[in-house]
Amino acid sequence: MNPYQTASMNSPHDVHDAPHGVGHIVPLSLLLKVFGGLVFLTVLTVAASLVNFGEFNLVVALAIAVVKASLVVLFFMHLRWDKPFISIIFIGCLIFVGLFISLALLDSGQYRSSVIKQEAPGIKDHHTLLKAPPQ
Amino acid sequence: MTTITTEPASHGDDHGHDHPKFLAHHFETPQQQFDSGKLGIWLFLTTEILLFSGLFCAYSVYRANHPEIFAYAHLYLNKWYGALNTIVLIFSSFTMAWGVRASQLGQKKLCVGLLGITFACGIVFMCVKAVEYHDKWREQILPPGPHSDWYNPPKGPEEPKENALEAKISADETARNKVAGEAALAGSSTPAASSAPAAPIIFTGPTTRLASDGVLVEQSAVPKAQIGPTGIDSTWNREHAPNSAALGGSSAEHVGPEPYNTHIFFSIYFLMTGLHGLHVLAGMSLIAWVMYRTHRGDFSPAYFSPVDFVGLYWHIVDLIWIFLFPLLYLIGNSQ
Numbered sequence: 001m002n003p004y005q006t007a008s009m010n011s012p013h014d015v016h017d018a019p020h021g022v023g024h025i026v027p028l029s030l031l032l033k034v035f036g037g038l039v040f041l042t043v044l045t046v047a048a049s050l051v052n053f054g055e056f057n058l059v060v061a062l063a064i065a066v067v068k069a070s071l072v073v074l075f076f077m078h079l080r081w082d083k084p085f086i087s088i089i090f091i092g093c094l095i096f097v098g099l100f101i102s103l104a105l106l107d108s109g110q111y112r113s114s115v116i117k118q119e120a121p122g123i124k125d126h127h128t129l130l131k132a133p134p135q
Numbered sequence: 136m137t138t139i140t141t142e143p144a145s146h147g148d149d150h151g152h153d154h155p156k157f158l159a160h161h162f163e164t165p166q167q168q169f170d171s172g173k174l175g176i177w178l179f180l181t182t183e184i185l186l187f188s189g190l191f192c193a194y195s196v197y198r199a200n201h202p203e204i205f206a207y208a209h210l211y212l213n214k215w216y217g218a219l220n221t222i223v224l225i226f227s228s229f230t231m232a233w234g235v236r237a238s239q240l241g242q243k244k245l246c247v248g249l250l251g252i253t254f255a256c257g258i259v260f261m262c263v264k265a266v267e268y269h270d271k272w273r274e275q276i277l278p279p280g281p282h283s284d285w286y287n288p289p290k291g292p293e294e295p296k297e298n299a300l301e302a303k304i305s306a307d308e309t310a311r312n313k314v315a316g317e318a319a320l321a322g323s324s325t326p327a328a329s330s331a332p333a334a335p336i337i338f339t340g341p342t343t344r345l346a347s348d349g350v351l352v353e354q355s356a357v358p359k360a361q362i363g364p365t366g367i368d369s370t371w372n373r374e375h376a377p378n379s380a381a382l383g384g385s386s387a388e389h390v391g392p393e394p395y396n397t398h399i400f401f402s403i404y405f406l407m408t409g410l411h412g413l414h415v416l417a418g419m420s421l422i423a424w425v426m427y428r429t430h431r432g433d434f435s436p437a438y439f440s441p442v443d444f445v446g447l448y449w450h451i452v453d454l455i456w457i458f459l460f461p462l463l464y465l466i467g468n469s470q
Binding site for chain 1: 165166169170173174177178180181184185186189191192195196199200214218221222225226228229231232233236239240436437438439444445447450451454455458459460461463465466467
């Protein structure tokens, strides 16, 4: 991948490049391969969900989804041939999404014991509190 | 999107070179216009991802704290509809990418045809979604509100005594702890695990009520437990047992009693798929627009930006669905 090659007039994939064309033209055979890969991964993720991996079901499903998303972004959305600045914007966006969700998870995990009754031995049941004698 | 000036090619300024009609006045070359438009559409797509990330965040926090609700409630979603829609969207993404290629190569008729197929895939997706939503509507699994009595069963004819309520609550907890313990020990695949949770639940005898479709439904006279805001009573509506065939075999037995606050899963489900559905509709409108413009002959290998950028938008809609499908439909019952 040559990140500086945006007009890509001399890309190895270009066979029909029009003389005044802008942007990279993705060959049809590559599009077909990506489509086949995506269908295969969809079948795989459904099959994986039928197997009980315990906690790893979520990991497997997300890993397959990330691979599928990468295929779509790199080839269908031709990020692979775009200017690197576009990739920086996109990856920057993903970093902020990751920060957002992971910090929210850290925070809610921190307060988990005070909001989920079964995990808070110090907190009395609601109906017990109702019946508690006045202090 | 790039702005297209309606000015004629020679508009009186002193650019020495010829300025194509599609090239906006403030751009030097078609390449510069294309790159600017590309930057703009990608910035817009990142805001779309951030918009959806709010819902993914709600999903993550709620699932991290209450995995049992997700393991239970997702059984009401039909994973085969979800898989069908995934294939439909992936195929539409493929035809969209091919359409952009056809537009780049100046293959006008092929491009219109491919955009038409993409549009049709959008219709198929929304139809499958409509069938799914209708199934939920029929079962009254709707976003919580006064109309959704699935979550709020009407109270029985007599108000139960307070000690009955307490017995009920403590029995529920015993059952839930027992299920959790057994699942941890035995992997929850033994037949004993399935029969245990039902045993300690005490209820004061069933009554009947008229469901929305006019069928008499047997219902416990015990109101919902008073823990948390609202929730599903664990003895209520057992005949609404989720589609266990979707998981193959007797998997519903692993689930145990209905957890409380199931409606929050469905709120998340409806918000995420609903917002995604709105994006599909928006994408379909945009595809229809570039289809018309392609047919009119606006585009050439030097100027196809609207087709490309609408394609990018369509792909991001596909991208969101690629994550929604496993997260909502394929949760599994192993939590």
